[in-house]
Amino acid sequence: MKKLKGLGKRAYNVMFHTHTVAGIVISFALFVIFFAGAFAMFRHETKQWEDPDLRQPLAQESDLDALLSQADEEFQLNFGQITNLNFPTEINPAFTIYGATNDSDTTTARVALRVNPVDGRIEDWEDPKTTVADTIYFLHYFRQIPVIGLYLSGFVGLFFLFSVITGLLIHWKNLFTKFYAFVKEGKWKVIWTNAHTVLGVIGLPFQVMYAVTGAFFGLLALVLLPSVILLYEGDSTKLFAKVQPQQAIEVDENAPPAVNHLSLNELEAQIHERYPDHHISRVQLRNYGKADGVVSWQIDHENSITAPGTISMQTKDGAILPEYSVLPETKTYSNAVTDYIFKLHFGTFGGAGLRFLYFILALLTCFMIITGVLIWRTARDNNRYTYLQRLFHHRVTKWYLAICLSMLPAFALLFLTNKVIPMEWDGRAAVVNRVFFLGWLGLTLIGLRWDKYSQQNRNYLLIAGVLGMLIPFANGLATGDWFWVSINSYPWVAAIDIFWLLVGGLSLYLVFFVLKVKPTSDKPIPTLEEEPTERKVFEEPAVEKPITALVKPG
């Protein structure tokens, strides 16, 4: 196999060390990000699964003007403020209105309303009944941690990029060999190392893309703050307006009411005629119902990366305002950059198949993160280290594995609790979230009592298997949509049920037929009395005496 020129001796050791330190520091946070992110790939599908109200066929034609005026009647919307109307999709068949309402004579409050286009029901969306998909999605960027959560996730992304680059430099010499190093025999350290490098090399483009775009979402403020201060006199809207020109639209709050304006339905028909392949994802209303009203349509296409566009129209004559529009066919680099980053990160350019591929790659990355920790620990599991050092390595690994491996049963618990607690309960979303987070904490703490990694792995899989198998039945009992029925009407609802059935079944199969745990008498590290009196000098060739907590399967 061809060899590339690798790093020199000193550079190799330095890169190795920085890779280890950076990797260990971010590892469990990165695992949480990738694991939650993998599930967040299907967050809209999960929304339909968790909320029976969203299980209805997509209305073919909706009267936009009627539903807007009905919402206005019920909630007294203030169209002087920016109002967004999000369009329904197959998996979320309701309109969502993000607007403002007059809560006193002088002040307005933001409202989020969900409008059902079939029966015209309008609900306040501020206090949703169910938040499974959102909880997972928010966990993906640590939004539950106030203020610093997003930045924390951004820095994890940045150091992930650093780890990827240093890892690439370490393995540069044997890059071609590593691509094929699917070895599952030999010592555990060799197995972990090969798994780590193979998945690192194969997943490299995916991981670089996510490291960079993840840092983008988390640390955008760090990029923009100095540029806005130095180039835009501290006014960030000037920069944003260059990217999203509709943000620069200025309207007069004292404009007279509109007379004989085109209706939203008529304007929508013009968009459909002009872009028949695209669908409208959102319309932004500025001074709707006034003489200078402007509506900006956001259009997109699920299977294209260049598709998103914004078309701003005057409501008085339907004329397109090119200076406030981004037409998909003529958009510039500046208009496209952030669209592309969003599409790459959210995987919305290649249909559900691409998102499934991303899901698998994200889980493989999770496995790669865990193998990294296991290499770190296994490589230090010998008598070059003191008893206390080895105890420390063991405890850190135990904590990491407890936090990471308990995520699957905790997610199963989240999905299950959502079906067990009746939809009619007030404040049920908060209860479900509490069960999830306390459950995760509890599972982590229990896991610390299992002294062997193989024991942690097996027990967590057992819990996940049992809970996971229950999920489709809980959904069937709670909503009546058993997956063998819903597979025809709401395939995504059935898909999530079947996913949990398969995950549960596979977990239980692994627990009972594949995984083995050594008897508890076998301590993973020597006790104080067994500690060698003389420590080996570092430079000497290692006397490998791995006292491993894991047992070879079979």
Place this chain on the structure above:
Amino acid sequence: MPANTKYLSSIGAQISKLIAAIFGGYLASAALHIGIAKAVPNDTPVLLTATYSMFLVWCGLMVMVYLIRKAWVSWAILLLITLFGGYLIFSF
């Protein structure tokens, strides 16, 4: 196999390098990008490229800090890049 400690720097130098890599790398990368944005006729494409290239340059500088043997040399290079960016920012 853990890295051989004989190639690694002292604790003081390691702390210095950590600060250089994270803060120095950020300052140099930001100054360079904003400087280029200021020096070209249309700053928007450069600033939007910066939303991703800034992280790549930042990480590249982090790696550079660790590859250079002496911490003060890394600091000097980062300072030079920052000053060059600053020169572009304030002279255009």
